[in-house]
Structure formats: C-alpha cells, structure tokens
Amino acid sequence: MKPNIFRIVLLGVSILGISLLHYLTPLHLHYLHDIFQRFYYLPIVLAALWFGFRGGLACSLLVSIAYAPHILFQWGGNLTMEMEKYLEIVMYNVFGSVTGLLAQREQERSQELQRTAQGLEDSLHKLQLQSDRIIAIEEQLRRSEKLSTLGEMAAVLAHEIRNPLGSIRGTAEILRDDYQPGDPKYEFIEIQIKETERLNHVVEDFLRMARPQAAKMQRCSLREELETIVTLNANDADKRGIRLALDGLRDDIQLLADGEKLRQAFLNIVINALQATPSGGSVTITSEHSGENCDIRFRDTGSGISNDTRERIFEPFFTTKPDGTGLGLSVTKKIIEAHGGSLIVESEMGRGTTVVVCLPLQEKPEGGTP
Ligand SMILES: Nc1ncnc2c1ncn2[C@@H]1O[C@H](COP(=O)(O)OP(=O)(O)OP(=O)(O)O)[C@@H](O)[C@H]1O
Ligand SMILES: [Mg+2]
Incomplete structure (x- = not known):
C-alpha cells in the first residue's frame, strides 16, 4: 500500500472510531464526551502535517460532518445549550486550516533548501572537475x-x-x-x-x-601517398592478422602538400588503427572528394574509443598504451591543420573507429609552413 493511501485510511479509521465512541457512549457520561471531543484534534493535526492546508481543512470538515449529527440529534441541537460544542466545530476548522497552512509553508521552505543544497553540490562537483583539469594541464x-x-x-x-x-x-x-x-x-x-x-x-x-623545417609544398598524388602507407604497413598488418586495404580509389587526386609530412600524419593514424584492431579485423582506407574538399577515411574494426578518452586524444602526451608516447595524434592534427585541413574522429565502443582527414583541394602559394 502506498504511504499516502495508508495515511488517508488511518485518518478515516480514527475519525470513524472517535465518532463511534461519541454515538455509543450514553449522554449522562458527559465528562467522557468532553474527552472524546478533544480526540478529534489528533487526526486533524496529522492531516495538516501530512497534506498541508487542503488536507487539514478537508479533515476538519469531515470531523465536523461526523460530529454535527451527534450534537443535533443526540444532544437535541439546542443552540444556547450546546454553544460550547458548536464552538468546538469552529475550532476544528480554524485549527485544521492554520496548522495546515503553517506545515505547508515549512515543507515548501525545506524543499527550497534541498534544491539550494543540490545546486551547491552540483557546483562543487563542476568545480572539482575543473580543478582536476587545470592540474592535468599544468x-x-x-x-x-x-x-x-x-x-x-x-x-x-x-x-x-x-x-x-x-x-x-x-x-x-x-x-x-x-x-x-x-x-x-x-x-x-x-x-x-x-x-x-x-x-x-x-x-x-x-x-x-x-630546426623548424620550411615546408616543401609540391604537387603529390594522394593515391601514391596512400599506397606507400599501405606498403609500409603491409608486413605489420600481416603479422597481426589484419586486412589492410585501400578501397575505391578510382580517380586520383593531386594535392599541393608536403608529401613527407602528410605521410607522417597518415602513418600515425594507420599505426593507431592497427594497434587497436584485433586479429581477424580490418583497416580500410577510402577517399572521396566533392567540390573543394577531399575526405580520406581510415576505418578500423577495433576496440573503439570511450567518450572520456575521445575528449583527450589530441592532447600531447595523452596515451592509453603502456609504451605509447601520446604524441601521434597531436602531431598529426598539427600537420593536417597546417595544410588547411581538419581531423575528425568518429568511434563506437567495441565496433571500431573512423578517422576522417579533410583536406582542401585548392592550390596554395608555395612556402607555407606545415
Ligand atoms: N584507431 C583507434 N582506436 C582506438 N583508440 C585509438 C585509436 N587512435 C587513437 N586512439 C587512442 O588515442 C590515444 C592517443 O593516440 P596517439 O596516437 O596520440 O598516442 P599513442 O598511440 O598512445 O602513442 P604514440 O602514437 O606516441 O605511440 C591512444 O593511446 C588510444 O587510446
Ligand atoms: Mg599512436
């Protein structure tokens, strides 16, 4: 039984019980009636505390309805004689509504305090997270x-x-x-x-x-660069039992880029993919171009990256590998951004990761510094 229903039943039973005492007790035992009359305050106080203003008032009205016939029919309903009893009914209602109102205000105040405490706790939690982050950055x-x-x-x-x-x-x-x-x-x-x-x-x-090296921007074939990456990693992929392949590179794209640096970036991504993929999995490289951009996707069927880890993978020195330096992706991001491109990582835990390198196709003047 739900707590509220239980309370209502309890109130109903106690009002019924007190009323029966009134109706069944002979009138000459008037001192007992005086006592029973005060018993009614008990359910009224409880209803006011449990259900607020409306509860208190409803209970006192119910008490009045239950008690009034006893005055009218058993005591004779003589107004001057039974003045005290009618006054008691008025008192029930005043008492029920005032107590209910006060209890309700108190409840509202305590709820407000609880909300404030919860807000403070949330702020504290946020502050702790931020200070942890500051410590890590330091x-x-x-x-x-x-x-x-x-x-x-x-x-x-x-x-x-x-x-x-x-x-x-x-x-x-x-x-x-x-x-x-x-x-x-x-x-x-x-x-x-x-x-x-x-x-x-x-x-x-x-x-x-x-020494910071000047970029050697020149035309290079995207297909050739990617084929070199596959050749360089073919042996490692074989040993790990992973299928490493270029897929659907029909038309070749010419990029204006520093080939050596671009290879370094692609290599970091492919090595990460091979390290994350279990035997029997695959690492597939595809490329598509539309308008001014070219998207190169490195898709693996590896472990995937959790949301917490994903937020930090571009931080220098962040690694989850016992022998990793954590520099691979931060260097890769710098290289791609220096070429005017961007790096996006999409991942699903347990299903794999896709790293998308988006490079602009338009030619750039010689002498940039990727
Ligand atoms: N394809 C991927 N699948 C799952 N996790 C990845 C993948 N690529 C990167 N990560 C996660 O990102 C982290 C950072 O990668 P990053 O290449 O910067 O460093 P590293 O591979 O740990 O070390 P290093 O490249 O210097 O040997 C990795 O430790 C790994 O947790
Ligand atoms: Mg790496």
Missing part, C-alpha cells in the same frame, strides 16, 4: 617545458660537437698524406676519417630535425 605544461629545454640543450651539444669534429677530420687528412695507401697506418687514418664523417652526419641530421 602537469602537461611542465612536461613539455622540460622536453623543450632538453631539446634545446641537445641542439647546443650537437652544435658544439660539430666544430671539433671538423678539426679532427682536417688533422687526420693532413696525417694521412704522410703515408702511402697499403700502409696499415694509412688504413687506420682512413677509418678515422670515415667514422668522423659518420658522426658528422648524425649530428647534421639531428640539427636538421631540431
């Missing part, structure tokens, strides 16, 4: 600051190694002139020169990487 900034300082130090070191290397090579060449080919010392000095050269290449390569 941590990320600290890490990238450390990394960029390390990178600068390594570049200075490489630069300082290059100069003595030039001197070592120069003096070795002078020494070599003192010996004839075939002489063991000549061979040793040759090795020394070759190894110095190799070291020089390593340093040169590193410095080239550390």
